[in-house]
Amino acid sequence: MLKISRQNLRTPGPTPVPDDIVEAMSNPMIDHRGPEFLELISESTERLKQVFMTRNDLFILTASGTGALEAAVVNTLSPGDKVLSVTAGSFGDRFIDLAQAYGADVQRLAFEWGEPVDPDAVRKALHADPAIKAVLVTHNETSTGVTHPLEQIAAVVKGEFNKLLLVDAVSSLACIPLPVDGWDCDVVATASQKGFMVPPGLSFISMSQTAWQAQKSSTMPRFYFDLAAAQSYLERGQTPFTPNVAAMYGLWKALINLLDEGMESVYERHARIGQFTRDGVKNLGLELLVKDETYASDTVTAVKIPDGVDGSKLRQLAHNEENVVLAGGQGKLSGHIFRIGHLGHVSQQDIEEVLAALKRILSKLGFSAR
Amino acid sequence: MLKISRQNLRTPGPTPVPDDIVEAMSNPMIDHRGPEFLELISESTERLKQVFMTRNDLFILTASGTGALEAAVVNTLSPGDKVLSVTAGSFGDRFIDLAQAYGADVQRLAFEWGEPVDPDAVRKALHADPAIKAVLVTHNETSTGVTHPLEQIAAVVKGEFNKLLLVDAVSSLACIPLPVDGWDCDVVATASQKGFMVPPGLSFISMSQTAWQAQKSSTMPRFYFDLAAAQSYLERGQTPFTPNVAAMYGLWKALINLLDEGMESVYERHARIGQFTRDGVKNLGLELLVKDETYASDTVTAVKIPDGVDGSKLRQLAHNEENVVLAGGQGKLSGHIFRIGHLGHVSQQDIEEVLAALKRILSKLGFSAR
Numbered sequence: 001m002l003k004i005s006r007q008n009l010r011t012p013g014p015t016p017v018p019d020d021i022v023e024a025m026s027n028p029m030i031d032h033r034g035p036e037f038l039e040l041i042s043e044s045t046e047r048l049k050q051v052f053m054t055r056n057d058l059f060i061l062t063a064s065g066t067g068a069l070e071a072a073v074v075n076t077l078s079p080g081d082k083v084l085s086v087t088a089g090s091f092g093d094r095f096i097d098l099a100q101a102y103g104a105d106v107q108r109l110a111f112e113w114g115e116p117v118d119p120d121a122v123r124k125a126l127h128a129d130p131a132i133k134a135v136l137v138t139h140n141e142t143s144t145g146v147t148h149p150l151e152q153i154a155a156v157v158k159g160e161f162n163k164l165l166l167v168d169a170v171s172s173l174a175c176i177p178l179p180v181d182g183w184d185c186d187v188v189a190t191a192s193q194k195g196f197m198v199p200p201g202l203s204f205i206s207m208s209q210t211a212w213q214a215q216k217s218s219t220m221p222r223f224y225f226d227l228a229a230a231q232s233y234l235e236r237g238q239t240p241f242t243p244n245v246a247a248m249y250g251l252w253k254a255l256i257n258l259l260d261e262g263m264e265s266v267y268e269r270h271a272r273i274g275q276f277t278r279d280g281v282k283n284l285g286l287e288l289l290v291k292d293e294t295y296a297s298d299t300v301t302a303v304k305i306p307d308g309v310d311g312s313k314l315r316q317l318a319h320n321e322e323n324v325v326l327a328g329g330q331g332k333l334s335g336h337i338f339r340i341g342h343l344g345h346v347s348q349q350d351i352e353e354v355l356a357a358l359k360r361i362l363s364k365l366g367f368s369a370r
Numbered sequence: 371m372l373k374i375s376r377q378n379l380r381t382p383g384p385t386p387v388p389d390d391i392v393e394a395m396s397n398p399m400i401d402h403r404g405p406e407f408l409e410l411i412s413e414s415t416e417r418l419k420q421v422f423m424t425r426n427d428l429f430i431l432t433a434s435g436t437g438a439l440e441a442a443v444v445n446t447l448s449p450g451d452k453v454l455s456v457t458a459g460s461f462g463d464r465f466i467d468l469a470q471a472y473g474a475d476v477q478r479l480a481f482e483w484g485e486p487v488d489p490d491a492v493r494k495a496l497h498a499d500p501a502i503k504a505v506l507v508t509h510n511e512t513s514t515g516v517t518h519p520l521e522q523i524a525a526v527v528k529g530e531f532n533k534l535l536l537v538d539a540v541s542s543l544a545c546i547p548l549p550v551d552g553w554d555c556d557v558v559a560t561a562s563q564k565g566f567m568v569p570p571g572l573s574f575i576s577m578s579q580t581a582w583q584a585q586k587s588s589t590m591p592r593f594y595f596d597l598a599a600a601q602s603y604l605e606r607g608q609t610p611f612t613p614n615v616a617a618m619y620g621l622w623k624a625l626i627n628l629l630d631e632g633m634e635s636v637y638e639r640h641a642r643i644g645q646f647t648r649d650g651v652k653n654l655g656l657e658l659l660v661k662d663e664t665y666a667s668d669t670v671t672a673v674k675i676p677d678g679v680d681g682s683k684l685r686q687l688a689h690n691e692e693n694v695v696l697a698g699g700q701g702k703l704s705g706h707i708f709r710i711g712h713l714g715h716v717s718q719q720d721i722e723e724v725l726a727a728l729k730r731i732l733s734k735l736g737f738s739a740r
Contacts, residue, residue, distance in 0.1 A: 245571075
């Protein structure tokens with residue numbers, strides 16, 4: 001029998017899954033073209049709209065977050081379309097790779113990894129090239145622990161230039177405020193395994209009327225991620241293809257929990273645990289990757305590995321001796337940082353245990369933490 | 371709390387999930403870039419190869435079956451490529467729609483719904499147009515309950531013409547014999563919610579060396595379903611994007627169960643229950659959609675709705691009064707047939723209950739069953 005012991009899982013997704021969501025997922029299978037499923041998808045879609053703070057159309061896809069990002073691109077753009085992609089990390093880069101794979105003509109606006117996107121640079125780029133049709137933004141860059149100033153970016157993209165705005169909200173939505181309609185975001189994509197505390201395997205995407213307008217003339221090929229098909233099936237309480245029913249049971253429970261708690265409380269909870277983590281890390285004498293804490297993410301914290309300390313050893317000791325699972329650095333930050341996820345199902349005690357473990361491990365590795 | 375009562379779920383997928391698989395799925399989340407996941411994906415991939423009877427590369431995708439079919443097409447073909455698609459039902463048609471969405475030049479070879487594909491017609495079509503690069507086949511047509519003679523089709527496509535062969539095995543693999551290497555199938559796609567008895571949300575795809583050769587020159591756009599990325603990550607025991615970990619726990623257990631039982635026994639079990647279902651249906655005085663029982667599927671049986679009987683009423687009564695969930699007809703068979711799934715987790719008693727329920731319902735609807 002598969003037997004995985006419970007860890008202090010501090011990767012920035014998947015997060016641990018609360019028991020009541022595990023229990024919900026254990027419900028028997030149903031016909032995904034039957035009346036129970038109609039109720040399940042209808043109620044969950046409506047509640048998801050509340051969490052997205054949107055009246056836009058919203059779809060539940062059987063895929064992880066990148067699938068929803070692919071849906072965002074292929075349903076609104078055509079090969080050759082000029083798009084501005086702002087990036088300051090590996091998920092910003094992935095969004096670019098995705099758009100390029102489908103033939104978008106991407107203008108890349110890059111910032112240092114660990115820095116926030118500068119809305120003024122976005123303004124200049126849009127001013128310089130009026131042919132740009134859409135802007136691709138990562139709200140929370142999971143690889144660096146930076147929350148980009150999406151509200152200000154959206155004010156430029158939508159308010160000043162009226163371009164299509166596609167948002168990767170995989171590690172922000174349901175953790176950090178993202179009023180989709182309030183900020184006028186056209187397409188917003190996120191996934192189940194972060195703030196929703198459901199296992200990976202589902203992603204969610206909202207489409208504004210402007211996005212649907214773009215969809216009408218979009219010629220990128222699509223089939224599994226065709227949102228027009230998703231829309232026509234959703235009207236009958238179905239999905240075009242067999243959905244991940246078990247995770248949808250979990251989502252159903254997760255949404256009730258989140259809305260019962262209240263989204264303001266959810267955001268406060270993340271702000272509190274984010275601050276607690278950053279303070280604790282600094283108290284150990286460690287340095288955050290993010291210099292200006294205004295932009296520090298409340299879902300994941302990237303910590304610089306001190307000189308002389310072997311980062312992979314650090315994570316190995318945390319895993320083997322302390323039962324604490326940390327994330328490593330990605331791309332060019334590999335070996336230079338480790339990351340502590342503090343989103344979704346996480347308590348202050350979980351973080352206290354991480355900090356205590358770090359103190360012991362760092363001392364073993366020759367760094368005397370404070 | 372979400373509370374779904376156990377039904378006699380006789381849709382041809384999702385199938386009911388055995389308790390030990392539900393239990394496996396309840397294991398705590400892990401880091402999908404960590405050592406436990408490496409073990410999980412490595413062992414499951416190897417065992418899946420045994421079930422596929424292949425030494426080809428094999429990938430586990432976080433998507434339902436249509437996602438794997440999209441992967442089959444976009445990783446081997448280029449826009450404008452001539453392909454021959456044989457179809458005799460709504461899933462054959464879907465495969466065509468998919469290939470056309472990505473720009474394939476599809477030659478459609480259609481047969482009556484309820485009839486098998488004729489290998490000789492495939493031979494003639496390939497003979498008539500040497501420019502055809504690939505053949506797309508549905509092994510088991512879920513919408514009609516027909517198992518197409520894939521061995522004979524493959525002998526023509528591969529043995530006589532040496533074309534690329536892409537197979538939709540969603541409702542056949544792990545139920546009906548499909549020796550992937552024995553029949554020389556280049557790309558074979560299936561999903562978790564049928565013979566594997568795992569909830570929907572995962573699909574599986576095998577790629578032959580010939581398929582990889584085709585992949586090298588294939589120019590269809592792909593990102594989420596890019597199998598070259600899947601291959602490079604699998605070498606490190608990972609997936610490019612966050613995988614459906616919970617269903618992978620279930621799959622791990624399911625594969626152990628299937629291989630412990632032995633695939634020959636699995637096939638016999640399906641053959642037995644398929645025959646039992648067809649005999650039972652005919653004993654009620656009902657007519658099968660499939661005329662030549664040689665091609666009758668051992669995973670799903672399509673039954674003609676008798677004249678004067680309201681099919682949707684029949685399914686409604688089965689659901690509400692008998693706790694039996696039947697599938698309806700799809701596309702042009704809607705209203706003309708109902709379907710009984712008998713794949714994966716199903717017992718003879720389940721089918722006996724279906725037959726007894728049908729007898730009662732039909733009598734209420736004015737048809738006197740024998």
